[in-house]
Amino acid sequence: MRIVVPFAAGGATDLFARKFADRATSGFGQPIVIENRGGAGGILGSSEVARAAPDGYTALFGTASTHGVNPTMMVRPAYDAIRDYAHVAIVGTAPLVVAVHPSVPANNLREMVELVRTRPGHYSYATAGVGTITQLAFEWLKQTQNLDITHVAYRGSNPALMDVLAGTIPLFLETFGPLIDHHRTGRIRIIAVLSARRSTSFPEILTGEEVGFPGAEFGTFNVLSLPAGAPAGIVNSLNRTAMATMKDEALQRDLRSLAIEPVTDSTPESAAAYVQAEIQKWAPLVRASGAQIE
Template sequence: MNRRNVLGLPLAFATAGLPLPVRAQAAFPDRPMRMLIGFAAGGPTDIVGRRFADRLGAVLGQPVVVENRSGASGAIASVEAARARPDGYTLMLATSSSHAIYASLAVRPGFDPVTDYAPLALIGVVPMVIGAHPTFAADLPEVLGRIRAASGGIAIATSGNGGIAHFAAELLLRQAGGLRANLVHYRGGGPAVQDAIAGHVPAVVETFATTLEHHRAGRLRILAAFTEQRSAAAPEVPTAIEQGVPGMLANTYNALLAPAGTPAPVVARLAEASAEAAAEPEFQAFLRSVSVEPVPGSTPARTADFIRSERAKWEPIIRATGLRIE
């Protein structure tokens, strides 16, 4: 075949066997991202989320814009994140309220806390504690002794019916030998703590973050942390375990998730960037300043295991109360 014949062939035949041009793939991310937070602006989760979003955006080279979708213990944000396009540009900050409590409490939560998401990183955990008015008790054994003697007559405040503080209090009573108390559910941790400070209720179960300032000022005495080890923020506070209540571990957490189906390379990039952002010393110091314990060495696999284990821990406690959300 001569040169003229080759040049005279239709283009489709003349180019057969040659590699097709490949469209260049833009590096991820190439535009701003959003992070959904299921709680109101200015709350503890929002404060941590916004600081982390700033750090993550700096690492990735694109802004990470926080969008608050408050309501239903974080379920509104959870549903929106689960249904978002799985391209890595929509993230959410999950907590125990949404992914451990609400997902087990609701008859139709609208999302599955495990299968509907691609876990990226566990940023920090917020320990739960029990505090009391300074005149009520000196330590946890004294509180438990008073509860045992009163046969349900001692009031313990929580931040709300069906919340993490509610079920942490239920777990404490269960682990202490099946005790009964009068759980008084408030509309938020602030009012619950204030009534304990005022002496209207003798004890309160809340987060370290909500109670620590009052403990340091002497207005409220934190009697026990529901952790394995004492907190660096308040090393004088013993754990419930070391005071004779085995298995008394309760916390809320902040975990970064993407929608299920997000491409593996994008998940890997987000996980790598999240680990770098979370390990920044200034950010870790900030977390500790608001009583959040950083989680070093977090990976997608460890985050997934943690979320599964937290849900499994709280499910039997929730069922035992008989409480359900229709």
């Protein structure tokens, strides 16, 4: 069996997929090969799986980008995130976080917003690029709080992080993963978790909602999906194996060390409903941003 990761090797999605595959192999009773098919924001790999034979031997490790944002952003959709897949399970979630350079005098999201308001046009924030979930989430904050702040788009998360660490850009949106070591050493400070509840890995960090921002819930997720038309027996069998894998305590520890929350109770039906809800959540933010994938 092969699991297609629609992004380059070495990223958070690739790392999660490989950890999952290592522990799921025994449950599947056959080797699992991870294939990276990066390009076009995840579209190339996702469309490849959508066109694959629905025989249970090809699956996709999708994300909020491929199955939450891209469906609205694609001018000419290369795939339908609902109709073209038999979604097996949501296997993990990871909230976005707001981080600042240590020189920024803000310790939570409320303090950051008030700081930006005191100096309109002075502050800027970095993201991994136009149309990414990080940019869209911050645009929500800009719109709802009427903030005058500049977006600086980079080609990927790493160059953005380097400039934040250097103090060139004061604010940053990302998932926990790339920031954990820098937060622990004080080179960057995570001030908010954009989730309904605090992180189990960093319980001291307040959520956006706790300081007065209802609706500040944005993050990524990973969904395991087969091509549409896969037999129900195969989908259900794969779901049972996936959920058994996600209950592995060693895997859970590995994922939580990266601030990824394992999901252990997803069904094919709830996975499809989750994807649909994510599309609906991101759609107005995508349209308001004007971002498109040609």
